[in-house]
Amino acid sequence: MPNLLENINSPSDLRRIKIEELPTLAKELREFIINIVATKEGHLGASLGVVELTIALHYVFNTPDDLIIWDVGHQAYGHKILTGRKNRFHTNRQLGGISGFPNRTESEYDTFGVGHASTSISAALGMAIASQIKEEDKNHIAVIGDASIAGGMAFEGLNHAGVTDANLLVILNDNAIGIDPSVGALKQYLTNVKVGIQEQDNIFEALNFNYSGPIDGHDLKSLIKECQRLKSVKGPKLLHVITTKGKGLKQAEEDQVKYHAPGRFDAATGELEVGSNTLQPPKFQDVFGLTIVELAHENKNIVGITPAMPTGSSLTYMMQEFPDRAFDVGIAEQHAVTLAAGMATQGLVPFCNIYSTFLQRAYDQVIHDVALQNLPVIFCLDRSGLVGEDGATHHGVFDISFLRCIPNLIICAPSNAVELRNILYTSQLGLKQPIAIRYPRGRGQIFDWKKPFTRIKIGKAGANFINGNELAVLSIGTIINAVEKAFSLLSEEYIEKASYFDMRFVKPLDELLLHEIFQEYHIIVTIEDGCVKGGFGSAILEFAASHNYKNEIVNLGMPDQFIEHGSTEELFESVGLAPNDLVKALSGLLS
Numbered sequence: 001m002p003n004l005l006e007n008i009n010s011p012s013d014l015r016r017i018k019i020e021e022l023p024t025l026a027k028e029l030r031e032f033i034i035n036i037v038a039t040k041e042g043h044l045g046a047s048l049g050v051v052e053l054t055i056a057l058h059y060v061f062n063t064p065d066d067l068i069i070w071d072v073g074h075q076a077y078g079h080k081i082l083t084g085r086k087n088r089f090h091t092n093r094q095l096g097g098i099s100g101f102p103n104r105t106e107s108e109y110d111t112f113g114v115g116h117a118s119t120s121i122s123a124a125l126g127m128a129i130a131s132q133i134k135e136e137d138k139n140h141i142a143v144i145g146d147a148s149i150a151g152g153m154a155f156e157g158l159n160h161a162g163v164t165d166a167n168l169l170v171i172l173n174d175n176a177i178g179i180d181p182s183v184g185a186l187k188q189y190l191t192n193v194k195v196g197i198q199e200q201d202n203i204f205e206a207l208n209f210n211y212s213g214p215i216d217g218h219d220l221k222s223l224i225k226e227c228q229r230l231k232s233v234k235g236p237k238l239l240h241v242i243t244t245k246g247k248g249l250k251q252a253e254e255d256q257v258k259y260h261a262p263g264r265f266d267a268a269t270g271e272l273e274v275g276s277n278t279l280q281p282p283k284f285q286d287v288f289g290l291t292i293v294e295l296a297h298e299n300k301n302i303v304g305i306t307p308a309m310p311t312g313s314s315l316t317y318m319m320q321e322f323p324d325r326a327f328d329v330g331i332a333e334q335h336a337v338t339l340a341a342g343m344a345t346q347g348l349v350p351f352c353n354i355y356s357t358f359l360q361r362a363y364d365q366v367i368h369d370v371a372l373q374n375l376p377v378i379f380c381l382d383r384s385g386l387v388g389e390d391g392a393t394h395h396g397v398f399d400i401s402f403l404r405c406i407p408n409l410i411i412c413a414p415s416n417a418v419e420l421r422n423i424l425y426t427s428q429l430g431l432k433q434p435i436a437i438r439y440p441r442g443r444g445q446i447f448d449w450k451k452p453f454t455r456i457k458i459g460k461a462g463a464n465f466i467n468g469n470e471l472a473v474l475s476i477g478t479i480i481n482a483v484e485k486a487f488s489l490l491s492e493e494y495i496e497k498a499s500y501f502d503m504r505f506v507k508p509l510d511e512l513l514l515h516e517i518f519q520e521y522h523i524i525v526t527i528e529d530g531c532v533k534g535g536f537g538s539a540i541l542e543f544a545a546s547h548n549y550k551n552e553i554v555n556l557g558m559p560d561q562f563i564e565h566g567s568t569e570e571l572f573e574s575v576g577l578a579p580n581d582l583v584k585a586l587s588g589l590l591s
């Protein structure tokens with residue numbers, strides 16, 4: 001059996017292969033991806049679905065001169081492997097290894113950095129207009145999924161492109177699923193097109209795109225033929241390609257949600273590796289999901305909103321129990337926020353669950369639609385802090401900074417599952433203003449979290465460990481676990497001099513407590529899993545300055561740089577926030 005992939009180190013090698021041999025290459029590429037993702041983990045289904053499309057694009061177009069722009073980028077594994085990163089692909093998403101997403105610093109074939117959805121059409125149009133201005137003859141190809149094309153920004157890009165004569169090819173990779181099944185009227189329209197019920201005018205033609213398809217995205221011959229034809233079609237064009245997410249691995253085709261990013265599995269059988277069956281504390285996501293179901297039974301005004309992350313956020317529990325009161329609005333963070341605002345004007349109590357990193361999309365909506373009108377929307381910011389292997393595009397480290405300057409908005413970072421549960425409970429007891437509740441990905445440390453609800457006083461700090469009065473550590477959120485660990489490792493003479501406080505709220509600060517602390521302790525150390533610039537520590541500096549306190553203040557948190565991918569433990573170490581680093585820092589200050 002020939003090993004075609006072995007000899008491909010760049011697309012020019014690929015272009016030397018005979019067309020008849022490409023299906024064999026597709027098979028090899030699929031196996032290559034499966035074998036590595038099975039043990040190294042990562043995004044599987046999306047990349048398996050575009051194996052043929054990836055081959056066809058690099059085969060027909062003259063990359064890297066012609067520019068392929070992947071939307072989201074989690075489907076670009078085949079692209080990475082064919083463009084010189086085959087031998088490094090086993091380092092995918094690991095510390096020091098290649099990124100799980102296209103990244104301009106990594107390869108000239110990665111034309112645009114991605115991770116967040118719906119950017120490809122705008123970026124590709126920008127490049128196409130640049131080519132016009134520079135009088136360069138290039139192709140610009142945006143590959144976008146059916147979930148991402150429903151994102152607002154993609155519409156904005158289509159709307160602009162349709163009145164240009166830019167050389168833009170949008171490839172709509174339609175597999176009818178994002179991470180969870182796609183939603184919305186556009187999805188229904190695309191389904192109609194697929195099954196041949198096309199009563200309305202073609203929506204893309206209406207936007208001045210030259211539309212072709214739908215074609216079978218696993219049929220290399222027709223893909224290549226159509227891409228070749230489109231090369232000579234001028235202006236904006238859209239090719240509608242139908243693919244199957246997870247194609248080529250039975251389980252991944254059948255359970256597309258689970259196999260989006262399945263963790264480890266058996267490459268031969270596709271069976272997922274069973275985790276250890278020792279009892280583990282719950283994920284924060286489940287604490288959120290199960291708690292709002294409990295609350296929604298009592299409070300009929302509660303509604304839940306997620307922009308395209310029902311499984312990831314665990315809003316699925318509420319969607320099952322209260323299908324009329326829980327909404328997956330698709331990749332539409334801006335809409336999700338303003339939808340929540342609208343609901344709040346009418347007395348509903350919206351829990352708007354958005355990953356911290358994706359809330360960045362909806363900044364103006366938070367300010368203009370929610371905070372300015374002081375509407376009591378409850379933002380649940382999942383995946384705050386470091387998220388690990390997804391890397392720089394996905395870390396939720398900016399939220400405290402970018403939210404802290406917004407008037408009316410309460411910011412709370414519960415330090416454990418019980419606190420999360422209680423602040424969720426407190427938030428729906430008639431709060432008169434918006435609140436952002438941030439919590440990380442993954443599991444906490446408390447098993448017994450389903451305790452009777454307790455109301456939390458807004459702006460009141462949480463637990464503390466009071467010992468000596470030389471140094472006080474002020475922390476926010478779950479990073480208190482690292483502080484606790486550090487204290488357990490600190491030598492006796494230093495422990496006697498130090499205390500720590502879970503401040504719980506970034507805004508409003510517990511000023512009463514802060515006055516006591518600043519009067520009692522010489523050194524104040526703040527620690528947070530968000531960026532230091534403008535973050536919780538900055539709030540403490542502002543407090544100290546405005547009250548003329550002269551204590552020594554040290555701010556620990558994320559440095560002023562983008563943090564790459566790796567396990568969260570490795571990343572915490574890399575920024576000096578692992579327990580051992582804290583021990584060193586505290587010992588240094590106390591010696």
Ligand SMILES: Cc1ncc(C[n+]2csc(CCOP(=O)(O)OP(=O)(O)O)c2C)c(N)n1
Pocket residue numbers: 046072074075115116117118144145146147148149173175177178179245307308309331332333358361
């Ligand atoms: C702004 C934003 N919101 C949410 C996500 C999370 N997310 C990653 S992939 C994905 C689904 C993308 O689906 P689709 O566009 O159909 O592409 P496919 O997976 O089929 O390639 C979502 C919601 C994101 N990356 N960016």
